[in-house]
Amino acid sequence: AGHKAFRDNAIATMMEYYEEGTPFWVVTNPATIQYQATYEEDELTGRRLGIKEVWLKHPEFHEIDWNVIVIDEFHQMGLGNPSTLTAKALYDLKLAEDGKRVCMSGTPVGGRPVKLFGALHFLEPEEFTSNWTFADQWLVVEQKSYSTGTQKVAGDVRKELQEEFNEYLAQYMVRRTMKECAPWLPPKHHVDVWCQMTPGQKKQYDQFALEAEIKIEDEQLSAT
Numbered sequence: 001a002g003h004k005a006f007r008d009n010a011i012a013t014m015m016e017y018y019e020e021g022t023p024f025w026v027v028t029n030p031a032t033i034q035y036q037a038t039y040e041e042d043e044l045t046g047r048r049l050g051i052k053e054v055w056l057k058h059p060e061f062h063e064i065d066w067n068v069i070v071i072d073e074f075h076q077m078g079l080g081n082p083s084t085l086t087a088k089a090l091y092d093l094k095l096a097e098d099g100k101r102v103c104m105s106g107t108p109v110g111g112r113p114v115k116l117f118g119a120l121h122f123l124e125p126e127e128f129t130s131n132w133t134f135a136d137q138w139l140v141v142e143q144k145s146y147s148t149g150t151q152k153v154a155g156d157v158r159k160e161l162q163e164e165f166n167e168y169l170a171q172y173m174v175r176r177t178m179k180e181c182a183p184w185l186p187p188k189h190h191v192d193v194w195c196q197m198t199p200g201q202k203k204q205y206d207q208f209a210l211e212a213e214i215k216i217e218d219e220q221l222s223a224t
Helices: 004-020 085-091 113-123 131-138 159-169 199-211
Strands: 035-041 048-056 066-072 095-104 139-146 149-157 213-216 219-222
Touching: 035 085, 085 113, 095 113, 113 131, 113 149, 131 139, 131 149, 131 159, 149 159
Parallel strands: 066 095
Antiparallel strands: 035 048, 139 149, 213 219
């Protein structure tokens, strides 16, 4: 973060501490660590055809054997899609022999359990080696047709495996609630604020109430 001179000075200080063996910690954003790329482009349409060159903006981060690597809000850091340049850069960070990796998030799944794989691969790369192996083992996987052809799509956890799935993840995940971590805080206080719907919203709401329920995939959701 900060302007270039500040960032370059902080990185230089980081490397001095590392070479001297002086303990230190660094807080940074993924843009500092991620791979940069240039792309081959179609001359007529400007559409990207593929990656031409990849490099690290600050390779110093990848020269260090880190004792601890913590990714906060990992669902926003590219790990939901392991093929992103940010995810690949995070995977390539080196860990000391007894080092530890930690991922933190208040919304780790983001509506799609398959998004957990990127974080699990970061935590245990030897255990979680393939995105689709993980999906085929636990999730509903379907072949869907699009204008460009068919594609595999990973959905929710298979119902018959839900309990087993939760038990399996328990060895990698720790859940902490506000009450456990900050018991001195007052209870959550709900305040209802009435908002006037727009005509379009009112029309949708009335239609929803008229139909009484809506079907989402195989689940029924009551309007009331």
